[in-house]
Amino acid sequence: MRVTESFIGYKTIHFDRTISVEPLELPPHTYESDALWLGFPKGVPGLPPADLLGGLHGAEHALIAIAPLLVLCDREDIAGVSSPLHEQTTLPTIILFDEIEGGAGLAEVLYTSFERLAKEALSLVSDCPCTDGCPSCIYSPRCGSHNQPLSKDGTIKVLRLLTEGTNTGLKIK
Ligand SMILES: [Zn+2]
Ligand SMILES: [Zn+2]
Incomplete structure (x- = not known):
């Protein structure tokens, strides 16, 4: 995939308290990397659209937080994007990618170990x-959208669906 990252600002944080938020004007950084994506052709059963x-x-x-258990990496090496309707997959989609120019093979390992990744994330x-x-x-301390929106109940439904391997288009043995 081709990744474009925009750095729009930075926050100064002292323990849990935000001291200041400063905007930044930097040109976007674009690079090619490896990615794994999960599409949900039938949505997520039992999850209302507002919580999708x-x-x-x-x-x-959660998948990114668990990734270092399966691949030799730091959780900073893997980034993600979620969309209720991604313009390229035309589905509700989660994308996980190597946040390293050229990719480092991490997404591929996550793909081949996906069953375990989803199970550990669900736990x-x-x-x-x-x-x-x-x-x-x-x-996530690194979330680009300030941890908004997040639904714990919705997360469990998504991860449970992924561990079941049904309707995800991914065959899990
Ligand atoms: Zn996030
Ligand atoms: Zn918690």
Whole structure:
């Protein structure tokens, strides 16, 4: 895939407190990389449209958080994008990609180990004692959209569907 990253600003954070938010004007950075995407041709059963993006987005974060268990990488090496209707796949979609110019083969390993990745991500979220999602499960310190929107309940539905391997277009043995 071709990735275009735009750095629109930065925040100064002291512990959990935001001290300042400064805009940045930098040219976008474009590079080619490897990606894995998950399309949901029939949507996510039981997930209302208003929670679809929150569920996909939470699942994207959880899958990325678990990735270092399966591939030798830092969670900073993998990035993601979620869309309730992606313009290229024309489906509700989660994309995971190597955030490294030229790719580093990480997306490929995630694809071949997907069954385990989805299972571990589901345990991470469903075993977390929080009610609406927290930094231990679906919140990501690196989220480009300030962890909005996120739905813990929706995330569990998306991840459960992925572990079942039904209607995802991905064959899981
Ligand atoms: Zn949590
Ligand atoms: Zn995010």
